[in-house]
Protein backbone atom coordinates (compact mmCIF):
# COMPACT_ATOMS: atom_id res chain seq x y z
CA UNK A 1 0.00 0.00 0.00
CA UNK A 2 1.37 3.39 -0.94
CA UNK A 3 1.72 5.67 2.05
CA UNK A 4 0.32 9.15 1.93
CA UNK A 5 2.82 11.97 2.24
CA UNK A 6 2.64 14.18 5.32
CA UNK A 7 -0.42 16.37 5.06
CA UNK A 8 -2.17 14.04 2.66
CA UNK A 9 -4.97 11.62 3.25
CA UNK A 10 -4.61 7.92 2.76
CA UNK A 11 -6.80 6.97 -0.18
CA UNK A 12 -5.88 3.33 -0.57
CA UNK A 13 -7.56 0.54 1.30
CA UNK A 14 -6.23 -2.81 2.44
CA UNK A 15 -8.23 -5.55 0.73
CA UNK A 16 -8.05 -7.78 3.80
CA UNK A 17 -9.93 -5.45 6.15
CA UNK A 18 -12.45 -7.42 8.19
CA UNK A 19 -11.60 -10.74 6.61
CA UNK A 20 -9.30 -12.06 9.35
CA UNK A 21 -10.31 -13.53 12.69
CA UNK A 22 -9.21 -12.22 16.06
CA UNK A 23 -7.82 -15.72 16.58
CA UNK A 24 -4.81 -14.54 14.58
CA UNK A 25 -3.90 -12.67 17.77
CA UNK A 26 -3.13 -13.81 21.27
CA UNK A 27 -4.52 -11.42 23.89
CA UNK A 28 -1.88 -10.63 26.49
CA UNK A 29 -3.39 -8.08 28.84
CA UNK A 30 -6.17 -5.54 29.12
CA UNK A 31 -4.70 -2.05 28.87
CA UNK A 32 -7.72 0.13 28.44
CA UNK A 33 -11.39 0.37 29.23
CA UNK A 34 -13.16 3.08 27.34
CA UNK A 35 -16.72 4.17 26.90
CA UNK A 36 -16.94 2.21 23.71
CA UNK A 37 -14.89 -0.89 24.39
CA UNK A 38 -12.00 -2.66 26.01
CA UNK A 39 -8.46 -2.38 24.74
CA UNK A 40 -5.99 -5.27 24.89
CA UNK A 41 -2.33 -5.67 24.27
CA UNK A 42 -2.01 -8.64 21.90
CA UNK A 43 0.51 -10.51 19.82
CA UNK A 44 -0.05 -11.52 16.23
CA UNK A 45 0.65 -15.22 16.30
CA UNK A 46 2.21 -15.43 12.86
CA UNK A 47 4.54 -12.45 13.02
CA UNK A 48 4.97 -11.95 16.76
CA UNK A 49 4.09 -8.28 16.30
CA UNK A 50 2.62 -6.58 19.36
CA UNK A 51 -0.57 -4.65 18.65
CA UNK A 52 -3.48 -3.06 20.51
CA UNK A 53 -6.91 -4.60 19.96
CA UNK A 54 -9.87 -2.36 20.66
CA UNK A 55 -13.05 -4.36 20.98
CA UNK A 56 -16.06 -2.50 19.77
CA UNK A 57 -18.74 -2.71 22.41
CA UNK A 58 -21.97 -3.96 20.89
CA UNK A 59 -23.93 -4.87 24.01
CA UNK A 60 -25.74 -1.52 24.26
CA UNK A 61 -26.38 -1.23 20.58
CA UNK A 62 -29.98 -1.73 19.61
CA UNK A 63 -29.45 -0.18 16.23
CA UNK A 64 -26.57 -2.23 14.92
CA UNK A 65 -22.98 -1.22 14.61
CA UNK A 66 -22.20 1.84 16.78
CA UNK A 67 -21.99 5.09 14.85
CA UNK A 68 -18.95 6.21 16.89
CA UNK A 69 -17.04 3.14 15.72
CA UNK A 70 -18.10 3.71 12.12
CA UNK A 71 -16.86 7.29 12.35
CA UNK A 72 -13.62 6.30 14.03
CA UNK A 73 -12.87 3.66 11.40
CA UNK A 74 -13.85 5.90 8.50
CA UNK A 75 -11.67 8.75 9.70
CA UNK A 76 -8.68 6.68 10.77
CA UNK A 77 -8.64 4.84 7.46
CA UNK A 78 -8.14 8.18 5.77
CA UNK A 79 -5.57 9.68 8.13
CA UNK A 80 -1.95 8.83 7.67
CA UNK A 81 0.53 10.76 9.78
CA UNK A 82 3.29 9.92 12.19
CA UNK A 83 1.48 11.74 15.00
CA UNK A 84 -1.87 10.03 14.44
CA UNK A 85 -2.47 6.46 15.60
CA UNK A 86 -2.40 3.93 12.78
CA UNK A 87 -5.42 1.68 12.37
CA UNK A 88 -3.93 -1.44 10.83
CA UNK A 89 -7.02 -3.52 10.16
CA UNK A 90 -10.36 -4.74 11.45
CA UNK A 91 -10.76 -8.33 12.65
CA UNK A 92 -13.81 -10.26 13.77
CA UNK A 93 -14.62 -13.02 16.22
CA UNK A 94 -17.24 -15.72 15.96
CA UNK A 95 -20.64 -14.97 17.46
CA UNK A 96 -20.55 -17.50 20.28
CA UNK A 97 -17.33 -16.47 21.96
CA UNK A 98 -17.23 -15.72 25.65
CA UNK A 99 -16.95 -12.09 26.56
CA UNK A 100 -13.93 -10.68 28.30
CA UNK A 101 -15.32 -11.32 31.77
CA UNK A 102 -15.71 -14.92 30.62
CA UNK A 103 -19.49 -14.65 30.58
CA UNK A 104 -21.20 -16.72 27.98
CA UNK A 105 -22.94 -14.64 25.36
CA UNK A 106 -26.61 -14.16 26.10
CA UNK A 107 -29.77 -14.35 24.02
CA UNK A 108 -29.64 -10.64 23.33
CA UNK A 109 -26.07 -10.55 22.04
CA UNK A 110 -25.49 -14.00 20.67
CA UNK A 111 -25.70 -13.16 16.98
CA UNK A 112 -23.56 -10.09 17.16
CA UNK A 113 -20.07 -11.54 17.24
CA UNK A 114 -17.15 -9.31 18.04
CA UNK A 115 -15.42 -6.66 16.01
CA UNK A 116 -11.97 -5.40 16.88
CA UNK A 117 -9.89 -2.54 15.62
CA UNK A 118 -6.22 -3.45 15.36
CA UNK A 119 -3.87 -0.58 16.15
CA UNK A 120 -0.15 -0.20 16.32
CA UNK A 121 0.76 -0.69 19.97
CA UNK A 122 1.82 2.30 22.06
CA UNK A 123 3.57 1.87 25.40
CA UNK A 124 1.86 4.68 27.30
CA UNK A 125 -0.86 7.21 27.31
CA UNK A 126 0.14 10.63 28.61
CA UNK A 127 -2.08 10.37 31.68
CA UNK A 128 -0.76 6.94 32.62
CA UNK A 129 2.82 8.01 32.02
CA UNK A 130 2.54 11.19 34.03
CA UNK A 131 0.85 9.40 36.91
CA UNK A 132 3.99 7.47 37.63
CA UNK A 133 5.09 8.49 41.11
CA UNK A 134 8.27 10.48 41.03
CA UNK A 135 8.05 11.28 37.35
CA UNK A 136 8.91 14.77 36.27
CA UNK A 137 8.84 15.83 32.68
CA UNK A 138 11.60 18.21 31.69
CA UNK A 139 10.81 21.39 29.76
CA UNK A 140 12.45 20.06 26.53
CA UNK A 141 10.34 16.93 26.98
CA UNK A 142 7.15 18.95 27.40
CA UNK A 143 8.08 20.97 24.33
CA UNK A 144 8.72 17.76 22.43
CA UNK A 145 5.31 16.30 23.35
CA UNK A 146 3.53 19.60 22.69
CA UNK A 147 5.15 19.97 19.29
CA UNK A 148 4.07 16.48 18.29
CA UNK A 149 0.55 17.03 19.62
CA UNK A 150 0.27 20.25 17.62
CA UNK A 151 1.77 18.70 14.50
CA UNK A 152 -0.70 15.78 14.61
CA UNK A 153 -3.59 18.12 15.26
CA UNK A 154 -2.53 20.47 12.50
CA UNK A 155 -2.56 17.52 10.11
CA UNK A 156 -6.10 16.62 11.24
CA UNK A 157 -7.34 20.19 10.94
CA UNK A 158 -5.94 20.84 7.47
CA UNK A 159 -7.62 17.62 6.43
CA UNK A 160 -10.93 18.87 7.86
CA UNK A 161 -11.04 16.53 10.84
CA UNK A 162 -12.00 17.73 14.31
CA UNK A 163 -10.81 15.40 17.08
CA UNK A 164 -13.21 16.62 19.78
CA UNK A 165 -11.78 14.62 22.66
CA UNK A 166 -8.23 15.82 23.17
CA UNK A 167 -7.09 14.79 26.67
CA UNK A 168 -4.11 13.03 28.22
CA UNK A 169 -5.47 9.49 28.00
CA UNK A 170 -6.03 9.94 24.26
CA UNK A 171 -2.43 10.97 23.61
CA UNK A 172 -0.42 7.80 23.19
CA UNK A 173 3.35 7.67 23.52
CA UNK A 174 5.78 4.93 22.53
CA UNK A 175 9.21 4.20 23.87
CA UNK A 176 10.76 6.03 20.94
CA UNK A 177 9.21 9.21 22.38
CA UNK A 178 6.67 9.43 19.56
CA UNK A 179 3.31 10.93 20.52
CA UNK A 180 0.19 10.01 18.54
CA UNK A 181 -3.38 11.23 18.71
CA UNK A 182 -5.78 8.37 19.40
CA UNK A 183 -9.46 7.73 20.07
CA UNK A 184 -11.21 9.27 17.11
CA UNK A 185 -14.58 8.03 18.40
CA UNK A 186 -15.86 11.60 18.67
CA UNK A 187 -14.01 12.93 15.65
CA UNK A 188 -15.73 14.10 12.51
CA UNK A 189 -15.08 15.80 9.22
CA UNK A 190 -16.05 19.47 9.22
CA UNK A 191 -16.84 22.07 6.61
CA UNK A 192 -14.50 25.04 6.63
CA UNK A 193 -17.35 27.55 6.69
CA UNK A 194 -18.41 26.17 10.14
CA UNK A 195 -21.95 26.44 8.88
CA UNK A 196 -23.20 23.00 9.77
CA UNK A 197 -24.90 22.22 13.03
CA UNK A 198 -22.59 19.98 15.05
CA UNK A 199 -23.33 18.27 18.29
CA UNK A 200 -22.56 20.36 21.29
CA UNK A 201 -21.99 17.39 23.59
CA UNK A 202 -18.33 16.72 22.92
CA UNK A 203 -14.97 16.99 24.69
CA UNK A 204 -14.32 15.85 28.24
CA UNK A 205 -15.50 18.57 30.62
CA UNK A 206 -12.15 19.81 31.95
CA UNK A 207 -10.89 20.31 28.40
CA UNK A 208 -14.09 21.72 26.94
CA UNK A 209 -13.97 25.27 25.53
CA UNK A 210 -16.29 28.07 26.61
CA UNK A 211 -18.14 28.21 23.27
CA UNK A 212 -19.32 24.61 23.70
CA UNK A 213 -20.25 25.23 27.32
CA UNK A 214 -22.32 28.16 26.06
CA UNK A 215 -24.17 25.92 23.64
CA UNK A 216 -22.42 26.57 20.32
CA UNK A 217 -23.25 24.12 17.53
CA UNK A 218 -21.31 25.92 14.83
CA UNK A 219 -17.68 25.53 15.64
CA UNK A 220 -14.36 24.49 14.19
CA UNK A 221 -10.79 23.41 15.02
CA UNK A 222 -10.55 26.05 17.76
CA UNK A 223 -12.42 23.65 20.09
CA UNK A 224 -9.44 21.26 19.96
CA UNK A 225 -7.02 24.14 20.50
CA UNK A 226 -8.66 25.02 23.81
CA UNK A 227 -8.10 21.43 24.96
CA UNK A 228 -4.46 21.73 23.88
CA UNK A 229 -4.13 24.85 26.03
CA UNK A 230 -5.53 22.96 29.04
CA UNK A 231 -3.11 20.08 28.51
CA UNK A 232 -0.16 22.42 28.02
CA UNK A 233 -0.86 24.25 31.27
CA UNK A 234 -1.41 20.93 33.03
CA UNK A 235 1.94 19.62 31.85
CA UNK A 236 3.75 22.65 33.24
CA UNK A 237 1.60 23.20 36.31
CA UNK A 238 1.47 19.59 37.45
CA UNK A 239 -2.26 19.22 37.79
CA UNK A 240 -5.43 19.87 35.83
CA UNK A 241 -6.07 23.59 35.72
CA UNK A 242 -9.85 23.66 35.25
CA UNK A 243 -11.32 20.71 37.16
CA UNK A 244 -15.00 21.63 37.09
CA UNK A 245 -17.57 19.25 38.57
CA UNK A 246 -20.34 20.19 36.17
CA UNK A 247 -20.91 22.53 33.27
CA UNK A 248 -21.84 25.69 35.21
CA UNK A 249 -18.86 25.24 37.52
CA UNK A 250 -16.63 24.57 34.52
CA UNK A 251 -17.69 27.84 32.91
CA UNK A 252 -17.21 29.66 36.17
CA UNK A 253 -13.68 28.33 36.49
CA UNK A 254 -12.95 29.39 32.92
CA UNK A 255 -14.24 32.91 33.57
CA UNK A 256 -12.33 33.16 36.82
CA UNK A 257 -9.13 32.34 34.95
CA UNK A 258 -9.72 33.91 31.55
CA UNK A 259 -12.03 36.76 32.51
CA UNK A 260 -15.67 37.16 31.66
CA UNK A 261 -16.65 37.63 28.02
CA UNK A 262 -17.09 41.20 26.84
CA UNK A 263 -17.30 43.13 23.58
CA UNK A 264 -13.53 43.23 23.23
CA UNK A 265 -12.32 39.79 24.28
CA UNK A 266 -15.21 37.92 22.63
CA UNK A 267 -17.57 40.07 20.59
CA UNK A 268 -19.80 37.14 19.55
CA UNK A 269 -20.20 35.64 23.01
CA UNK A 270 -23.63 37.16 23.43
CA UNK A 271 -24.78 35.28 20.32
CA UNK A 272 -24.12 31.87 21.83
CA UNK A 273 -27.33 29.99 22.68
CA UNK A 274 -26.94 29.88 26.45
CA UNK A 275 -25.10 33.15 27.02
CA UNK A 276 -27.96 34.76 28.93
CA UNK A 277 -28.25 31.76 31.20
CA UNK A 278 -24.62 31.64 32.07
CA UNK A 279 -23.15 35.11 31.79
CA UNK A 280 -21.40 36.09 35.00
CA UNK A 281 -23.27 38.50 37.22
CA UNK A 282 -20.27 40.83 37.35
CA UNK A 283 -17.15 41.34 35.23
CA UNK A 284 -14.12 39.22 36.01
CA UNK A 285 -10.54 40.05 35.09
CA UNK A 286 -8.31 37.79 33.06
CA UNK A 287 -5.71 36.18 35.33
CA UNK A 288 -3.87 33.68 33.17
CA UNK A 289 -0.55 35.47 33.53
CA UNK A 290 -0.95 35.95 37.25
CA UNK A 291 -2.01 32.38 37.94
CA UNK A 292 0.83 30.91 35.92
CA UNK A 293 3.49 33.48 36.67
CA UNK A 294 5.89 30.64 37.44
CA UNK A 295 5.90 29.71 33.73
CA UNK A 296 8.53 31.34 31.54
CA UNK A 297 7.42 34.20 29.30
CA UNK A 298 7.33 32.14 26.10
CA UNK A 299 5.23 29.45 27.73
CA UNK A 300 2.91 32.12 29.09
CA UNK A 301 2.61 33.74 25.73
CA UNK A 302 1.62 30.48 24.05
CA UNK A 303 -0.79 29.59 26.84
CA UNK A 304 -2.39 33.01 26.66
CA UNK A 305 -3.14 32.54 22.97
CA UNK A 306 -4.52 29.05 23.45
CA UNK A 307 -6.72 29.83 26.44
CA UNK A 308 -8.39 32.65 24.54
CA UNK A 309 -12.12 32.91 25.08
CA UNK A 310 -13.00 33.91 21.55
CA UNK A 311 -12.54 30.90 19.26
CA UNK A 312 -11.87 33.27 16.35
CA UNK A 313 -8.91 34.81 18.17
CA UNK A 314 -7.59 31.56 19.63
CA UNK A 315 -4.37 30.39 18.01
CA UNK A 316 -4.53 27.65 15.42
CA UNK A 317 -2.20 24.64 15.56
CA UNK A 318 -0.09 26.27 12.88
CA UNK A 319 0.23 29.52 14.83
CA UNK A 320 1.03 27.60 18.00
CA UNK A 321 3.80 25.67 16.28
CA UNK A 322 5.25 28.97 15.22
CA UNK A 323 5.31 30.24 18.82
CA UNK A 324 8.59 31.51 20.27
CA UNK A 325 8.21 28.83 22.92
CA UNK A 326 9.37 26.14 20.51
CA UNK A 327 12.20 28.20 19.09
CA UNK A 328 13.92 29.42 22.21
CA UNK A 329 16.18 27.56 24.64
CA UNK A 330 15.67 25.02 25.91
CA UNK A 331 14.43 23.79 22.54
CA UNK A 332 12.28 20.65 22.24
CA UNK A 333 14.33 17.50 22.68
CA UNK A 334 14.62 14.79 20.08
CA UNK A 335 11.91 12.19 20.86
CA UNK A 336 14.50 9.43 20.60
CA UNK A 337 16.54 11.00 23.39
CA UNK A 338 13.68 10.58 25.89
CA UNK A 339 14.04 7.99 28.64
CA UNK A 340 12.31 4.67 28.15
CA UNK A 341 9.74 3.78 30.74
CA UNK A 342 7.98 0.58 31.62
CA UNK A 343 4.61 0.85 29.94
CA UNK A 344 1.76 2.65 31.67
CA UNK A 345 -1.81 3.34 30.68
CA UNK A 346 -4.47 5.26 32.57
CA UNK A 347 -6.43 2.04 33.04
CA UNK A 348 -3.53 0.56 34.96
CA UNK A 349 -2.99 3.62 37.12
CA UNK A 350 -6.67 3.45 38.04
CA UNK A 351 -6.14 -0.12 39.13
CA UNK A 352 -3.25 0.94 41.30
CA UNK A 353 -5.37 3.59 42.93
CA UNK A 354 -8.02 0.99 43.57
CA UNK A 355 -5.45 -1.20 45.23
CA UNK A 356 -4.22 1.67 47.33
CA UNK A 357 -7.73 2.45 48.52
CA UNK A 358 -8.19 -1.17 49.49
CA UNK A 359 -4.89 -1.12 51.37
CA UNK A 360 -5.94 2.02 53.20
CA UNK A 361 -9.27 0.54 54.15
CA UNK A 362 -7.55 -2.56 55.37
CA UNK A 363 -5.02 -0.54 57.34
CA UNK A 364 -7.82 1.48 58.92
CA UNK A 365 -9.66 -1.62 59.91
CA UNK A 366 -6.59 -3.21 61.35
CA UNK A 367 -5.62 0.10 63.01
CA UNK A 368 -2.30 -0.03 61.23
CA UNK A 369 -0.51 3.07 59.92
CA UNK A 370 -1.78 4.10 56.49
CA UNK A 371 0.24 3.33 53.42
CA UNK A 372 1.72 6.45 51.94
CA UNK A 373 -0.68 8.21 49.61
CA UNK A 374 0.52 9.54 46.33
CA UNK A 375 -0.09 13.26 46.21
CA UNK A 376 -2.13 13.20 43.05
CA UNK A 377 -4.30 10.15 43.38
CA UNK A 378 -7.72 10.69 41.92
CA UNK A 379 -10.79 9.07 43.42
CA UNK A 380 -11.58 5.52 42.48
CA UNK A 381 -14.08 5.12 39.71
CA UNK A 382 -14.08 1.41 39.00
CA UNK A 383 -14.64 -1.16 41.66
CA UNK A 384 -13.74 -4.80 41.64
CA UNK A 385 -10.58 -4.40 39.61
CA UNK A 386 -7.64 -6.67 40.06
CA UNK A 387 -4.77 -5.45 42.20
CA UNK A 388 -1.63 -4.23 40.56
CA UNK A 389 1.77 -3.03 41.66
CA UNK A 390 3.27 0.23 42.74
CA UNK A 391 5.97 2.03 40.92
CA UNK A 392 9.18 2.36 42.81
CA UNK A 393 10.89 5.51 43.90
CA UNK A 394 13.61 5.31 41.33
CA UNK A 395 12.91 6.74 37.99
CA UNK A 396 14.88 7.31 34.82
CA UNK A 397 14.13 11.02 35.03
CA UNK A 398 15.96 11.09 38.33
CA UNK A 399 18.97 9.39 36.84
CA UNK A 400 18.24 6.30 38.85
CA UNK A 401 17.84 2.75 37.64
CA UNK A 402 14.37 1.78 36.43
CA UNK A 403 11.86 0.47 38.95
CA UNK A 404 12.05 -3.17 39.87
CA UNK A 405 9.07 -5.41 40.43
CA UNK A 406 8.13 -8.89 41.46
CA UNK A 407 4.80 -9.48 39.88
CA UNK A 408 3.26 -9.58 36.46
CA UNK A 409 3.19 -6.33 34.67
CA UNK A 410 2.23 -4.95 31.34
CA UNK A 411 5.29 -6.50 29.74
CA UNK A 412 6.59 -9.93 30.52
CA UNK A 413 9.89 -8.29 31.26
CA UNK A 414 8.20 -6.05 33.80
CA UNK A 415 9.93 -5.71 37.11
CA UNK A 416 8.62 -5.36 40.65
CA UNK A 417 7.69 -1.95 41.93
CA UNK A 418 7.81 -0.72 45.47
CA UNK A 419 5.59 1.81 47.24
CA UNK A 420 5.54 5.36 45.91
CA UNK A 421 8.23 7.05 47.89
CA UNK A 422 9.69 9.19 45.12
CA UNK A 423 9.88 12.95 45.21
CA UNK A 424 6.82 15.02 44.49
CA UNK A 425 6.79 15.56 40.77
CA UNK A 426 5.04 18.89 40.75
CA UNK A 427 7.15 21.91 40.09
CA UNK A 428 6.87 24.44 42.85
CA UNK A 429 7.69 27.64 41.08
CA UNK A 430 10.58 29.43 39.54
CA UNK A 431 11.52 30.78 36.21
CA UNK A 432 12.23 28.13 33.65
CA UNK A 433 14.24 30.23 31.34
CA UNK A 434 17.67 29.71 32.83
CA UNK A 435 20.36 27.23 31.91
CA UNK A 436 19.01 23.77 31.47
CA UNK A 437 20.23 20.23 31.40
CA UNK A 438 17.51 18.10 29.85
CA UNK A 439 18.36 15.05 31.88
CA UNK A 440 19.20 16.51 35.21
CA UNK A 441 17.91 20.03 35.48
CA UNK A 442 15.52 21.28 38.06
CA UNK A 443 13.34 22.86 35.40
CA UNK A 444 10.70 20.32 35.33
CA UNK A 445 7.07 20.19 34.60
CA UNK A 446 4.68 17.39 35.06
CA UNK A 447 1.32 16.19 34.07
CA UNK A 448 -1.35 14.25 35.74
CA UNK A 449 -4.92 13.29 35.34
CA UNK A 450 -5.97 14.13 38.85
CA UNK A 451 -9.50 13.22 39.75
CA UNK A 452 -11.17 11.90 36.67
CA UNK A 453 -13.07 14.47 34.72
CA UNK A 454 -16.56 13.74 33.60
CA UNK A 455 -16.57 12.40 30.08
CA UNK A 456 -17.46 14.50 27.12
CA UNK A 457 -19.78 11.91 25.76
CA UNK A 458 -22.66 12.05 28.16
CA UNK A 459 -25.44 14.55 28.05
CA UNK A 460 -24.54 17.91 29.53
CA UNK A 461 -26.05 19.24 32.71
CA UNK A 462 -26.73 16.03 34.52
CA UNK A 463 -29.46 13.76 33.35
CA UNK A 464 -31.80 16.38 32.03
CA UNK A 465 -29.86 17.23 28.91
CA UNK A 466 -30.93 20.83 29.41
CA UNK A 467 -28.88 23.76 30.59
CA UNK A 468 -29.35 24.83 34.16
CA UNK A 469 -31.79 27.72 33.88
CA UNK A 470 -29.69 30.42 35.42
CA UNK A 471 -26.19 31.23 36.52
CA UNK A 472 -27.05 30.90 40.14
CA UNK A 473 -29.09 27.75 39.73
CA UNK A 474 -27.82 25.92 42.75
CA UNK A 475 -24.18 26.60 42.07
CA UNK A 476 -22.72 28.60 44.88
CA UNK A 477 -19.50 29.69 43.20
CA UNK A 478 -21.09 31.00 40.05
CA UNK A 479 -21.12 34.71 39.50
CA UNK A 480 -18.99 35.30 42.55
CA UNK A 481 -15.79 37.25 42.13
CA UNK A 482 -12.57 35.33 41.67
CA UNK A 483 -10.41 34.69 44.73
CA UNK A 484 -7.25 36.18 43.20
CA UNK A 485 -5.69 39.50 44.02
CA UNK A 486 -6.38 42.35 41.61
CA UNK A 487 -2.90 43.73 41.10
CA UNK A 488 -1.85 41.87 38.07
CA UNK A 489 -1.23 42.80 34.50
CA UNK A 490 -2.63 41.04 31.56
CA UNK A 491 -1.20 41.38 28.16
CA UNK A 492 1.55 40.04 26.03
CA UNK A 493 1.30 38.98 22.47
CA UNK A 494 3.50 37.31 19.98
CA UNK A 495 1.85 39.24 17.20
CA UNK A 496 3.91 41.21 14.76
CA UNK A 497 6.47 38.55 14.03
CA UNK A 498 7.49 38.58 10.45
CA UNK A 499 9.09 35.21 10.24
CA UNK A 500 7.12 32.04 9.70
CA UNK A 501 8.69 28.68 10.36
CA UNK A 502 5.86 26.53 9.15
CA UNK A 503 7.60 25.09 6.15
CA UNK A 504 9.97 23.31 8.51
CA UNK A 505 7.18 20.84 9.35
CA UNK A 506 6.67 19.85 5.74
CA UNK A 507 2.99 20.70 5.79
CA UNK A 508 0.80 20.88 2.77
CA UNK A 509 -2.03 23.31 3.15
Ligand SMILES: Nc1ncnc2c1ncn2[C@@H]1O[C@H](COP(=O)(O)OP(=O)(O)OP(=O)(O)O)[C@@H](O)[C@H]1O
Pocket residue numbers: 031032033034035036037038039052054085119120121122123124125128165169170172182183184185345346347
Ligand atom coordinates in the same frame (compact mmCIF):
# COMPACT_ATOMS: atom_id res chain seq x y z
N1 LIG B 1 -2.93 1.74 20.16
C1 LIG B 1 -2.91 1.67 21.48
N2 LIG B 1 -1.80 1.24 22.13
C2 LIG B 1 -1.77 1.15 23.47
N3 LIG B 1 -2.77 1.52 24.27
C3 LIG B 1 -3.90 1.96 23.70
C4 LIG B 1 -4.04 2.05 22.28
N4 LIG B 1 -5.27 2.52 22.01
C5 LIG B 1 -5.88 2.73 23.20
N5 LIG B 1 -5.06 2.38 24.22
C6 LIG B 1 -5.35 2.47 25.67
O1 LIG B 1 -6.72 2.26 25.88
C7 LIG B 1 -7.33 3.44 26.45
C8 LIG B 1 -8.74 3.59 25.89
O2 LIG B 1 -8.67 3.67 24.48
P1 LIG B 1 -9.62 4.62 23.65
O3 LIG B 1 -9.54 6.00 24.23
O4 LIG B 1 -9.33 4.48 22.20
O5 LIG B 1 -11.02 3.95 23.99
P2 LIG B 1 -12.40 4.65 24.25
O6 LIG B 1 -13.39 3.56 24.45
O7 LIG B 1 -12.73 5.58 23.17
O8 LIG B 1 -12.03 5.42 25.60
P3 LIG B 1 -12.65 6.75 26.30
O9 LIG B 1 -14.07 6.49 26.56
O10 LIG B 1 -11.82 6.86 27.56
O11 LIG B 1 -12.38 7.90 25.40
C9 LIG B 1 -6.39 4.58 26.11
O12 LIG B 1 -6.45 5.62 27.06
C10 LIG B 1 -5.02 3.88 26.14
O13 LIG B 1 -4.50 3.82 27.46
